Amino acid sequence: MSDKLYLTVFDAVVQRIVSGEYPPGLQLPNEFKLGQEFNVSQGTARKALIELEKKNIVQRRQGRGSFVTLQTPENSLFKFFRLRDENGNPVTPNLVNQTVLKRRATDKEQNTLYGKPKYVFDINRFRSFKNQPLSFENCVVSADLFPGLDSRGPLPNTLYVLFQQAYSIVVISAKDDITAEPLAKKPAEIMEMATGIPALVCRRKAFDILERVVELRTSIFVTKDMHYSVEM
Amino acid sequence: MSDKLYLTVFDAVVQRIVSGEYPPGLQLPNEFKLGQEFNVSQGTARKALIELEKKNIVQRRQGRGSFVTLQTPENSLFKFFRLRDENGNPVTPNLVNQTVLKRRATDKEQNTLYGKPKYVFDINRFRSFKNQPLSFENCVVSADLFPGLDSRGPLPNTLYVLFQQAYSIVVISAKDDITAEPLAKKPAEIMEMATGIPALVCRRKAFDILERVVELRTSIFVTKDMHYSVEM
Known part of the structure; x- marks a missing residue:
């Protein structure tokens, strides 16, 4: 053939x-x-x-x-949210608070995100697990691709399900670059933790069905009693 | 069907x-x-x-x-060694030194490794990249499954190729649990780095073709100018 x-x-x-x-x-x-x-x-x-x-x-x-492929909250969480507890079970976090703002894209964002957007939505989310601070997450998406994202009210826990349902953007793959870094001042303050303690930092590019970069995400985890799980 | x-x-x-x-x-x-x-x-x-x-x-x-499936040094490195530099290219480390010793298995090792071995080989390896300390790695394998591993002289950079060629054990998958932790005293001394700086810790189980756990590995990386790459 x-x-x-x-x-x-x-x-x-x-x-x-x-x-x-x-x-x-x-x-x-x-x-x-x-x-x-x-x-x-x-x-x-x-x-x-x-x-x-x-x-x-x-x-x-x-x-x-x-x-x-249909994105559901379950498969979205399981596939793209890789934190697992000591028994290998998915850690399902609570969203404690979030902010969404529209701002000018940085040069790097403009060059990386699909469509070279002038404006982006900048989403900050703070999550907890079992009443303990868990993660601080920043997502940046094109304002052209996701019109009105800032006026929808509270966003769901699993953003990719919303992307599909409201914008027909289907995230099918992602690339995480993982490092260990000292916890920076801002996330430390929001998570009420000490600046400088070891944090797991994931810098993600999420791709849709046309292999376009539709989201840039930086997640900062404090991996106490849990880990980022990789199967290869 | x-x-x-x-x-x-x-x-x-x-x-x-x-x-x-x-x-x-x-x-x-x-x-x-x-x-x-x-x-x-x-x-x-x-x-x-x-x-x-x-x-x-x-x-x-x-x-x-x-x-x-044939394990080669290239695909073994590319698939199971996930460190990439800023441009996404594989980081190919140098082996600076290694020690291999035979010892009694701990209870946990005996319960996790295939065959419940009484004795294991304990391999410590220190790697560098561009003359900078990169990682400290501890591998534990069954002494029953890999007889004579301690008397082979220097082990190759890619252990899984040796496993296949000398022992017909083919590692086909692995599970890495990743955390960010303060660099412990012993690896800090060997890597000549400060105790307590953020380190990326990967705890791996490696599986062979029969889905048996054939290796337990803990790798400690200091992720400066590089990252652990995950595609999902």
């Missing part, structure tokens, strides 16, 4: 998802029907479905077919 | 890899031949190959077929 042939099917499916023709949760045509529609072999259509699944754009369910 | 049917093919392939019948790098029979041999449909054999690939037990190469 040709390398390029499967890409025509792959790209067409992505285009239909982006246009809204294939909404989240929709069952895709099977490989036989896809092959017919695009005039390629069943094997080529299968290859396209496998690659779509590898990129998390569709999810295959044993014996049932392929479905457009 | 039945859920259980593909598992018979899956398990048989794993068994053949473990027994040495299918050595690393070997090309597997294609889905048609596998199906014939196990008297299942081509679709069922394909499902087995897809699941074997998902678990990293085989690697599929476009248009060429499926091959038993």
